Amino acid sequence: MSTLVFLEHHGSGIQKGALGxxxxxxxxxxxxxxxxxxxGVAALAAEAGRFxxxxxxxxxxxxxxxxxxxxxVDVVSGxxxxxxxxxxxxxASVLATxxxxxxxxxxxxxxxxxxxxxxxxxxxxxxxxxxxxxxVYVDVGWSGGPRLGLVRSGSFEPVEHGAAGxxxxxxxxxxxxxxxxxxxxxxxxxQTGPSIEEADILVAGxxxxxxxxGFGILEELAAALGGAVASTRAxxxxxxxxxATQVGQxxxxxxxxxxxxxxxxxxxxxxxxMQTSQVIVSIxxxxxxxIFDFSDFGVVGDLHAVIPQLTALVKERKA
Amino acid sequence: MRRMDPATMRVQRxxxxxxNAFDLNAVEEALRLKEAAGDGEVILxxxxxxxxxxSIRKGLAMGADRAVLVADDAAAGSDLVATSHVLAKAxxxxxxxxxxxxxxxxxxxxxVMWAAVADRLxxxxxxxxxxxxxxxxxxxxxxxxxxxxxxxxxxLPAVLSVSDAVNEPRYPSLKGIMGAxxxxxxxxxxxDIGVDASRAGEAGSRTTVRALNPPPSxxxxxxxxxxxxxxxxxxxxxxxxxxx
Numbered sequence: 307m308s309t310l311v312f313l314e315h316h317g318s319g320i321q322k323g324a325l326g327x328x329x330x331x332x333x334x335x336x337x338x339x340x341x342x343x344x345x346g347v348a349a350l351a352a353e354a355g356r357f358x359x360x361x362x363x364x365x366x367x368x369x370x371x372x373x374x375x376x377x378x379v380d381v382v383s384g385x386x387x388x389x390x391x392x393x394x395x396x397x398a399s400v401l402a403t404x405x406x407x408x409x410x411x412x413x414x415x416x417x418x419x420x421x422x423x424x425x426x427x428x429x430x431x432x433x434x435x436x437x438x439x440x441x442v443y444v445d446v447g448w449s450g451g452p453r454l455g456l457v458r459s460g461s462f463e464p465v466e467h468g469a470a471g472x473x474x475x476x477x478x479x480x481x482x483x484x485x486x487x488x489x490x491x492x493x494x495x496x497q498t499g500p501s502i503e504e505a506d507i508l509v510a511g512x513x514x515x516x517x518x519x520g521f522g523i524l525e526e527l528a529a530a531l532g533g534a535v536a537s538t539r540a541x542x543x544x545x546x547x548x549x550a551t552q553v554g555q556x557x558x559x560x561x562x563x564x565x566x567x568x569x570x571x572x573x574x575x576x577x578x579x580m581q582t583s584q585v586i587v588s589i590x591x592x593x594x595x596x597i598f599d600f601s602d603f604g605v606v607g608d609l610h611a612v613i614p615q616l617t618a619l620v621k622e623r624k625a
Numbered sequence: 626m627r628r629m630d631p632a633t634m635r636v637q638r639x640x641x642x643x644x645n646a647f648d649l650n651a652v653e654e655a656l657r658l659k660e661a662a663g664d665g666e667v668i669l670x671x672x673x674x675x676x677x678x679x680s681i682r683k684g685l686a687m688g689a690d691r692a693v694l695v696a697d698d699a700a701a702g703s704d705l706v707a708t709s710h711v712l713a714k715a716x717x718x719x720x721x722x723x724x725x726x727x728x729x730x731x732x733x734x735x736x737v738m739w740a741a742v743a744d745r746l747x748x749x750x751x752x753x754x755x756x757x758x759x760x761x762x763x764x765x766x767x768x769x770x771x772x773x774x775x776x777x778x779x780x781l782p783a784v785l786s787v788s789d790a791v792n793e794p795r796y797p798s799l800k801g802i803m804g805a806x807x808x809x810x811x812x813x814x815x816x817d818i819g820v821d822a823s824r825a826g827e828a829g830s831r832t833t834v835r836a837l838n839p840p841p842s843x844x845x846x847x848x849x850x851x852x853x854x855x856x857x858x859x860x861x862x863x864x865x866x867x868x869x
Contacts, residue, residue, distance in 0.1 A: 316772060373770075374777065375740060376750065400770040404752050407740030411709050416831025419735055432835060445836040456737070487749035487779035490765065494773035501771060507868070531869065549769060549790075556728070556789055558771075564868045585866055586843070587859060598848055603862045607851025615856030620869055623860065 308337040309393040310363075312382060313354055314402050315342065316373075320350055322504045323397030325357045326462035331395055332358025333465075334426055339363060340471070341385060343378045345371035348473070355471030357464050362471040367478040372489035373401050379408035380480050386413060386452055393431060393453045395424075398559070399503075406456045416448040419456035422561070422582055431455075440581050458582065459503040460561030500534050502551055507533025507564045510553060510580070511541060514569020514590060514609060518546035523613045524568060530620040536560065538576050554579035568609045572597025589613070644680045647727030649794035652684040654787050655725050656795070658759055666690045668719055672700060672711055678810055685805035686797030692808070693719070697815045699822040707829035709741035714818045716746060723764065726786040728753065736786075743784035751777045755790040 311328045314321045320342075332338045340359035342350050344366065351362040365381040382405060386394060394409065396402040398419070410417040422443075423434040433446045433455055448454075502508055509528040511521055521535060528535045537547040539554050553560055554576040565583035570576060572588070572595055580586070581600055588601040589609045598604040605612060644652075652669065659665040669684045671677055672695040681692045695715050703711065716724055724746075726739040736752070743750035756767035765778045766785065797805070815825050823829060849858060863869045 373775075375752075376744075379740075379744060400753055400768075403736050404740040404750065407705070407709075407737035408744040408750075410705055410737065411713075411741035411744040414706050414831065416833075417705050417737060417741075418832050419737060436840070440840055443838040443840050444834055445838065447833040447835050448831060449833055450831050481747070483747045483749055487751055487777055487783070489775060490778050491776040492773070493776075503771060550771070550773070564863070564866075581840075585868060587862070589855075593850075598846075600843060601848075602843055602846050602866075603859065604846065604848035605851055605855045605859065606848065607855050612851055612855050612859070616859055619856055619860045620863075623864075623869060 307335050307392045308389070309335045309339070309395065310382070310385060310389075310391040311338060311340045311359070312378070312394070312396045312402055312405060313340045313342050313350070313359075314373075314397065314399055315344060315347060315350055320353050320357075321397060321399065322464060323399065323457070323459045324402075325353075325464035326460075327395050327397045327457050328354065329358045329465040329467075330424060330457075330462040331393070332360070332467065334424060334431075335393070336360065339389075339391070341365065341382060341476075343370050343381050344373075348475075351473045352470065355469060355473075356466050358467050359471040360469075362473050363476050364473060365476040365478050369480060369485065370478065372492075374487055374489060375401060375404035375408055376484035376487065377478075377480050378405045379412055380484050381476060381478060382409050383412040384479065385476065386415075392451050393455070396454075396456045398456045398459055403456060406454055410454055413452065415452045415454050416450065417454040417456065418446040418448070421446075421455050421457045422461045424455065424457070436582060440578050458559055458561060460582070502534050502536045502553065502560055503558060505534035506562055507531045507566075508536045508553075508560060508562045508580075508583075509533055509566045509568065510536035510538070510570060511547070511568050512538040512570030512576075513540045513544075514571075515541070515546070516569075516610075520569070520610070521547055523610070523617070527566070527613055527617045527620070530617050530624070531564075533562070533564070538570055567597050567601070568613060570597055571595045572600065644683045645727055647729055647789055648684070649687075649727070650787050650789050650791055651725040651727045652687055652689060653792045653794040654757060655723070656688045657792065658723070658757070662759070668693060668721065670712070670715055670719070671695070672703070672708060672715070674701075675812060678812070681810070682805045683797065685808045685810075686801040687795055688801060690808065691810065693811045693813060695815070695818060696812050697825070699815055699828075700825045702827040702830065703825055704830035704832045705735065705737055705741055706831045707825050709738060709745055710824050710829065711815065711818070711820050712738070713742050713745035714820050715813070716742065718818055720782075722781045723759070724748075724782070724784040726784070728786055728788045739784050739786040746784065748782055748784050749779035750784045751779055752786045754785055754787045757785070757787065757791060
């Protein structure tokens with residue numbers, strides 16, 4: 307068996323989600339390779355080796371600088387054709403999802419998405435997929451190869467192996483239609499903390515905060531815990547907090563180690579984006595809020611009282 | 626919410642009479658582009674059982690010109706590989722300037738179809754669009770990613786997916802609803818669009834469903850009323866779970 311992992315990068319590092327998938331793949335299959343696609347990405351090969359790639363393919367080309375999918379489809383599909391990989395895995399993101407969809411069509415290869423785990427069963431790869439609003443967990447498989455899988459963010463933790471992968475340069479041949487979409491402008495905010503997909507701890511706020519100023523106490527708690535602040539559709543629509551922090555059906559799907567929901571009722575649209583969090587703590591005034599049904603620890607009370615106290619206690623403990 | 630049939634392990638689609646909410650954004654955007662251009666044709670395309678026409682009619686009531694439904698028993702159970710092949714063949718027959726998708730399918734939460742269809746059509750693709758402009762044979766789109774905004778330009782024809790932030794879909798007028806039934810609604814078979822049955826349905830699919838399981842239980846949960854000590858109790862819980 308051999309496995310290829312698509313390694314998305316942003317700025318000067320490989321995305322944590324991609325490193326997590328790489329580590330998991332390496333644990334399942336020692337013949338795991340990673341592929342880096344972009345301009346000036348060769349420097350990232352060492353990082354890929356450390357997190358489990360026995361081989362690192364580097365497709366370095368100025369034409370691939372912009373994070374657009376179709377040139378990446380050309381590179382990944384070409385590698386699969388040349389090297390006969392059995393599995394190709396992606397950590398879900400806007401870019402990786404489009405790349406995976408394109409590779410599936412190019413190779414007529416089955417793609418399973420929303421995977422929260424991967425296991426070996428009798429020499430076959432089985433994916434665990436959360437489906438239909440996470441109301442059912444489906445064991446999914448593939449007929450024929452290669453098997454393509456898109457893994458939900460936060461499902462696997464990056465593990466350092468310490469070994470160095472063998473680096474191989476890939477010559478890039480793009481299809482004519484792959485350069486017909488071009489990046490005109492990118493307005494990427496400088497992040498001050500971890501993004502909500504990358505954070506191990508999320509402090510999330512909903513309408514129960516009462517207004518945009520309510521996020522101040524959440525930011526303090528997140529800073530004390532070393533996490534990031536997330537939000538709901540309702541508060542983003544009201545303009546209280548940026549869209550980039552929105553969790554749920556029309557926002558992001560997250561699986562942090564700890565999710566603290568503050569003033570969030572737990573509507574299904576939000577629930578589908580966060581219920582695979584490892585531990586869920588929630589604080590809500592309404593004892594009947596649905597979020598308590600899927601929380602590990604629930605507090606019925608006033609978040610404006612509880613959160614600042616908790617922040618002080620966390621700071622005290624860490625001091 | 627839809628359910629999965631434990632016998633076939635397929636999503637139960639019978640009795641479904643509503644157009645996917647996200648597709649309404651795509652229909653609305655297509656209508657706006659046509660109105661801005663002053664001419665053009667908006668065609669609705671779907672694959673599904675014949676009853677799906679009932680839900681597609683909402684798009685006709687909103688103002689789309691005609692509908693094409695690929696309805697064939699041999700297409701049931703199609704996964705991404707099979708569905709993208711069928712849709713690409715149906716789209717080729719119409720050779721549109723723009724192919725618009727809603728941001729996700731309501732039944733499977735998949736956000737992969739447009740990239741697969743674009744690859745089969747050998748056309749550029751832009752996804753997750755929140756603002757869209759078409760002029761001079763090009764489309765310029767703004768979209769949100771994990772890192773901020775991208776502005777992307779592509780030559781037409783192109784395949785696009787729009788997010789639900791792109792517009793507020795209109796409600797059909799009474800006149801629109803009355804007129805919808807009279808608009809052309811073409812139900813075609815796989816053979817009509819030149820798709821070999823071996824490339825559709827389960828035969829043409831490359832993924833399998835092996836088992837359905839209930840979601841993992843979260844185990845014991847605790848719920849307390851704040852009596853002034855809740856913060857302390859949360860901290861103790863976090864320490865016990867080794868989270869601080």
